[in-house]
Amino acid sequence: MKTPSWRKGLLGKGGFWQNGYWYDLHVERRIPLVMPMLEEILAALPPLGPGVSVCDLGCGTGNAGFAVMSAYPGIRLTLLDRDEDLLVLAQSKLAEISDGALAIRAEIRADGEAIPGGPFDVVVASLALQDIVGADIEGAEAESHYELLFQGIFDALNPGGHLIVADGAGTIGLYRQMKAMERAGFMDVDCAWRQNELFVCGGRTPE
Template identity: 30%
Template sequence: MSSAADAPPPAEAWLGGCLTLRQPPRGAHRAGTDAVLLAASAGAQAGETVCDLGAGTGAVGLAVARACPETRVMLVERDPEAAALACLNAEENGLSARVRVIEADVTAQGRERRSAGLLPDSVDLLLTNPPFFEPGRHRASPVAARAAAHGFSEPGGLEAWLRTCADLLRPGGRLVLIHRADALPACLDALAGRFGGIQVTPVQPRADTAAIRVLVAGVRGSRAPFVLMPALVLHGPDGRFTDRVEAMHRGEGLS
């Protein structure tokens, strides 16, 4: 018989109740506004195979699966406990028939990735929130799972991560990622030669502040020009979410 310590964390409403998620307790890595913005930027279409790469407990990919019933979704996560919660979340939201969880290291060599089920040219839309830091560039969290989610263990991690994105996507497939604003040059360097039609949306806390995040979209193999999109502003003068961002948190307009 399982002990109370073995029981999964309680289910919580997410995206205004569009989903219920079981997530680690606060202090560990949990889905927040970054995941909301990424899910809201997905643009999934009927019949597509969608991959949430570095899925954690599955928030982004499950949101897309719920909003677009004719998609097939892969949740890729290397942490066994997070992957197990992603499986449970898919089941409890009635999405198991269209959602597959793959436990794999995104930055592993090609043969290892493919043996885990990450096959080349197999994805139409890839959504990802990569770890934010290269080793030695930040103070790692004392919580091991949070530290692993926020930082790469080896130099060149972002390059390897985005190389895997290109490998998984079909020619013409679409990538959407969210990252720190100051990491934009590194993101663009890693995407060069693999993606075109790059669109960058700065994400600002308020209209009069510098961006803290960027949403970056691109198309594998495209030669379309770069586009800098209008900024997405999170908070109004009163400190509350803007109407647009509040609607995103309720899951409105998600596709």
């Protein structure tokens, strides 16, 4: 089988990010703050008791879900992504520490529709929302897309449910993303951590 040129991985922001195995090998070296960001996700979460339903939205290779499951092994975890190969990789990773996780392959869109698989008690989105919204839009259009995406997450959460977002500032910045969360109905919206362009923020639905 033909392999792509190795030089693609040497070019600045280039690389083979769509390959889950390559991603896991390179993400910490290329984005050194990713591992501290995962730790901040755990620090931001409320205590998660047995049976709490958690969704790793846009799970990719499952790093966020793995971190949450490692900290709270009694949870019920759902992995949600559009890429079947990444879901398989994420499931195999989770199988190392648990009986596994439910995997749902779905195209998540910023259209205001509830994300599938709910209702959830917690949704964690790590380096996912920028990808879902898309980098080719900006300004008011991007802000509208974020609000619709947050509405879809809000509608998939139980009363008193939490959304924890770990991402880069993206096209509209952290403040405007948090305001979009509030317009979608979230309360107690706040930023837990920020360093350079990466951040962890969150909010919850009313009881």
